[in-house]
Amino acid sequence: MNSTRLYEKYLLIHLKSMMQHKVSFLLTTIGQFLVSFNIFLGVRFMMDRFKEVKGFSYGEVLLCFSITLMAFTIAETIFRSLDTFETIIGNGEFDRILLRPRGSLFLVLCSKIELTRIGRLLQAVVMLIYGIYSSSIIWTPVRIMTVVLMIIGGVAVFAAIFLIFASICFFTLEGLEFMNIFTDGAREYGKYPIGIYGKTLLTICTYLVPFALFQYYPFLYLTGKTSDSWYSLLPLAACLFLIPAGLLWNFGLSRYQSTGS
Amino acid sequence: MIQVEHMNKTFKVTRRSAGFSEAVKALFHREVELIHALNDISFTIGDGEMVGYIGPNGAGKSSTIKILSGILTPDNGTCMINGRIPWKERKEHVKDIGVVFGQRSQLWWDVPILDSFELLRDIYEIPTHQYQETLDELTGLLSLGELLRTPARQLSLGQRMRCEIAASLLHRPKILFLDEPTIGLDAVSKLAVRDFIRKQNKEHKTTVLLTTHDMQDIDALADRVLLIGRGRLLLDGTLSDLKSHRPKEEATLDEIIAALYRDYRI
Amino acid sequence: MKKYWSFFRIRFIHGLQYRAAALSGMVTQFVWGTMEILLFRAFYESAPQSFPMEFQALSTYIWLQQAFLALYMTWFWESELFHSITTGNVAYELCRPVRLYHMWFVRGLTVRLSKAVLRCMPILVFAWLLPAPYGLTLPGSFHTWFFTLLSMTLGLLFVVAFGMVVYISVFYTISSQGIKLIVTSLSEFLSGAIIPLPFLPDGIREFVNFLPFASAQNVPFRIFGGDLKGHDMYTSLLGQVFWLAVFLVIGQIMERNALKRVVIQGG
Numbered sequence: 001m002n003s004t005r006l007y008e009k010y011l012l013i014h015l016k017s018m019m020q021h022k023v024s025f026l027l028t029t030i031g032q033f034l035v036s037f038n039i040f041l042g043v044r045f046m047m048d049r050f051k052e053v054k055g056f057s058y059g060e061v062l063l064c065f066s067i068t069l070m071a072f073t074i075a076e077t078i079f080r081s082l083d084t085f086e087t088i089i090g091n092g093e094f095d096r097i098l099l100r101p102r103g104s105l106f107l108v109l110c111s112k113i114e115l116t117r118i119g120r121l122l123q124a125v126v127m128l129i130y131g132i133y134s135s136s137i138i139w140t141p142v143r144i145m146t147v148v149l150m151i152i153g154g155v156a157v158f159a160a161i162f163l164i165f166a167s168i169c170f171f172t173l174e175g176l177e178f179m180n181i182f183t184d185g186a187r188e189y190g191k192y193p194i195g196i197y198g199k200t201l202l203t204i205c206t207y208l209v210p211f212a213l214f215q216y217y218p219f220l221y222l223t224g225k226t227s228d229s230w231y232s233l234l235p236l237a238a239c240l241f242l243i244p245a246g247l248l249w250n251f252g253l254s255r256y257q258s259t260g261s
Numbered sequence: 262m263i264q265v266e267h268m269n270k271t272f273k274v275t276r277r278s279a280g281f282s283e284a285v286k287a288l289f290h291r292e293v294e295l296i297h298a299l300n301d302i303s304f305t306i307g308d309g310e311m312v313g314y315i316g317p318n319g320a321g322k323s324s325t326i327k328i329l330s331g332i333l334t335p336d337n338g339t340c341m342i343n344g345r346i347p348w349k350e351r352k353e354h355v356k357d358i359g360v361v362f363g364q365r366s367q368l369w370w371d372v373p374i375l376d377s378f379e380l381l382r383d384i385y386e387i388p389t390h391q392y393q394e395t396l397d398e399l400t401g402l403l404s405l406g407e408l409l410r411t412p413a414r415q416l417s418l419g420q421r422m423r424c425e426i427a428a429s430l431l432h433r434p435k436i437l438f439l440d441e442p443t444i445g446l447d448a449v450s451k452l453a454v455r456d457f458i459r460k461q462n463k464e465h466k467t468t469v470l471l472t473t474h475d476m477q478d479i480d481a482l483a484d485r486v487l488l489i490g491r492g493r494l495l496l497d498g499t500l501s502d503l504k505s506h507r508p509k510e511e512a513t514l515d516e517i518i519a520a521l522y523r524d525y526r527i
Numbered sequence: 528m529k530k531y532w533s534f535f536r537i538r539f540i541h542g543l544q545y546r547a548a549a550l551s552g553m554v555t556q557f558v559w560g561t562m563e564i565l566l567f568r569a570f571y572e573s574a575p576q577s578f579p580m581e582f583q584a585l586s587t588y589i590w591l592q593q594a595f596l597a598l599y600m601t602w603f604w605e606s607e608l609f610h611s612i613t614t615g616n617v618a619y620e621l622c623r624p625v626r627l628y629h630m631w632f633v634r635g636l637t638v639r640l641s642k643a644v645l646r647c648m649p650i651l652v653f654a655w656l657l658p659a660p661y662g663l664t665l666p667g668s669f670h671t672w673f674f675t676l677l678s679m680t681l682g683l684l685f686v687v688a689f690g691m692v693v694y695i696s697v698f699y700t701i702s703s704q705g706i707k708l709i710v711t712s713l714s715e716f717l718s719g720a721i722i723p724l725p726f727l728p729d730g731i732r733e734f735v736n737f738l739p740f741a742s743a744q745n746v747p748f749r750i751f752g753g754d755l756k757g758h759d760m761y762t763s764l765l766g767q768v769f770w771l772a773v774f775l776v777i778g779q780i781m782e783r784n785a786l787k788r789v790v791i792q793g794g
Binding site for chain 1: 272273327330331332333334348351352353355356358360362365367369370371372376379380383384385386412
Binding site: 023024027028030031034035037038039041042045046048049050051052053054055172174175176177178180181185188189192196197198201 | 545546547548549550551552554555558559562565566568569570572573574577579702704705708709711712715716721722726727728731
């Protein structure tokens with residue numbers, strides 16, 4: 001059986017399990033929605049007061065926010081197991097995974113599919129529509145493709161970050177809180193175009209952790225602040241971030257097998 | 262065939278002591294200790310043997326099981342199982358082995374057992390007719406009938422253990438590792454589990470390596486015993502070899518083991 | 528008193544053991560604070576006339592928020608307490624010679640204090656070293672220091688008293704998850720954890736200031752930065768005292784009633 005079919009089977013089992021806890025599922029979903037709704041309210045009230053930030057209007061900020069949120073949410077739904085990899089290592093579930101004749105990373109991903117994130121995804125979709133509607137962007141096929149590429153690039157970057165986090169778990173289970181900067185932090189502050197935070201941060205987010213490649217630069221093209229259409233292809237470059245993350249995972253895995261802890 | 266020669270494994274452990282000032286000290290400096298989990302271990306287990314692997318907690322039992330099942334690499338020494346080095350050809354190797362952890366579950370908590378089994382069928386790519394045949398046989402021998410439609414969380418410990426064992430045998434492994442399979446079970450379930458393991462060994466020539474603290478398990482199942490303590494293999498012999506160490510005439514198996522631990526200072 | 532102190536000691540030692548966790552938590556909060564300030568700077572540069580407080584006061588607010596996160600976070604719950612109520616294990620707590628309310632109140636206080644003590648100093652020092660107007664500015668007068676400390680204490684007690692009401696309310700409902708969720712999302716916004724309350728639009732702001740949540744971090748942090756002073760400060764302090772008293776009373780009444788029911792029903 002190929003991996004796609006197996007993944008579907010896992011998805012089915014996750015759905016079945018979830019149906020056993022309908023109330024809990026519903027509440028968690030609502031919770032996910034409320035938390036990001038709070039952040040939306042924050043943006044709304046700030047934009048109300050200031051009208052624009054560094055040349056970006058409310059509609060444009062919403063569009064940017066929704067794209068980041070959507071990329072993060074999709075990534076979290078699929079790669080949530082990596083974000084909670086500490087527990088998988090801690091409770092011995094990873095040993096069980098190594099006893100199966102399949103790729104270990106694949107089985108880790110199968111072990112958790114976070115369907116409760118649908119509440120947040122819904123919000124991202126609503127904001128995207130509202131953002132498209134209220135910003136004065138003239139939509140062309142290239143611009144539509146840019147939005148799609150931004151989301152794909154974003155999912156890839158967040159996936160890579162989750163993978164790096166999980167790889168670090170092979171070395172230590174302590175002091176991993178700082179990784180929140182790159183996950184929750186990026187979601188949180190990625191609601192505004194990264195350029196507004198200043199040059200230093202933009203440089204970091206271009207060369208070190210490529211958030212700006214899927215968020216800021218293509219967004220400049222989208223909103224007509226640059227006419228350089230090459231900017232819309234930068235999210236593809238962001239996907240390359242998956243390579244070092246994958247290498248780190250392999251390195252961590254071999255270390256885990258030699259220390260067993 | 263399992264061949265282990267001169268296997269070593271060491272771990273680094275950081276120490277944590279009690280008390281306030283110790284905690285402050287540990288903020289700046291931590292003592293690291295080397296633990297020799299396995300120290301020059303060698304043994305050979307032939308096909309179809311049933312071997313009891315005993316020793317006190319922390320003796321190195323689970324490290325051995327982890328190495329034999331390909332999860333852990335030893336520092337040095339060799340290990341060959343059915344012509345393969347477990348950690349080098351992990352995916353191929355694990356198709357040949359089944360592992361039951363008495364204290365951990367591989368079953369899905371909220372869905373019927375049968376769903377867990379079918380997922381395993383897909384993971385191991387077991388042909389449908391072979392799966393059905395194995396399942397029927399296991400269902401009969403372990404009296405799983407009704408249990409298959411029940412979610413794991415609604416089963417008693419004994420019922421769950423029977424399902425765990427079945428889950429580990431669906432792909433018809435040649436070797437079965439059992440890590441404390443009777444822990445916490447009531448008398449009836451214990452007997453059922455032991456009875457099944459014996460039959461499985463007899464009919465399918467499954468090699469069984471069993472770790473346990475329950476000496477009745479050893480008595481009932483193991484033709485041969487490996488005693489490990491502080492990472493060293495202390496005794497490799499038959500059950501009667503073990504019994505020849507009895508400190509007094511009417512000593513129970515538990516008392517013999519306790520006396521041995523004392524003699525070897527472990 | 529001694530048993531409460533030993534509880535604090537255990538928690539504190541527990542925190543010390545995880546030095547990497549403490550360090551990593553501080554780094555996280557430092558980055559978080561920096562991001563927050565960069566964000567507000569962008570707004571400030573876009574329209575300085577719309578900024579409702581001095582930038583320096585805002586920076587101070589944000590750094591205090593990061594340093595004392597553990598004291599005022601309203602999303603932090605001890606699942607153990609929820610669990611002990613829903614499973615009925617709370618009955619064991621009743622066998623002890625301490626009143627449940629006092630026991631849990633001190634516990635809540637201790638958990639927050641022990642976390643904050645460990646983490647606040649390095650963040651405060653770092654923030655103090657940053658250049659104006661991005662760093663933490665210390666007030667000149669003794670008067671401000673005094674009222675900040677007073678207000679911080681009131682705010683912390685309020686947060687714990689509020690938490691008690693939430694824990695005890697689980698005696699009356701089945702789903703602790705639902706309560707947790709609604710309370711968390713409401714209180715986060717209304718206490719000024721997402722954006723400081725002065726940034727809320729007119730009309731909404733006045734209303735939110737009347738609510739109990741404004742008595743937590745909002746008051747002390749703004750007093751320290753000099754944003755809240757004079758007549759407004761005294762009113763806010765009175766508000767803190769009022770809401771603290773209200774939640775203490777509600778919590779204790781709820782506890783008495785809940786325990787009566789537990790005793791009658793036998794857990």
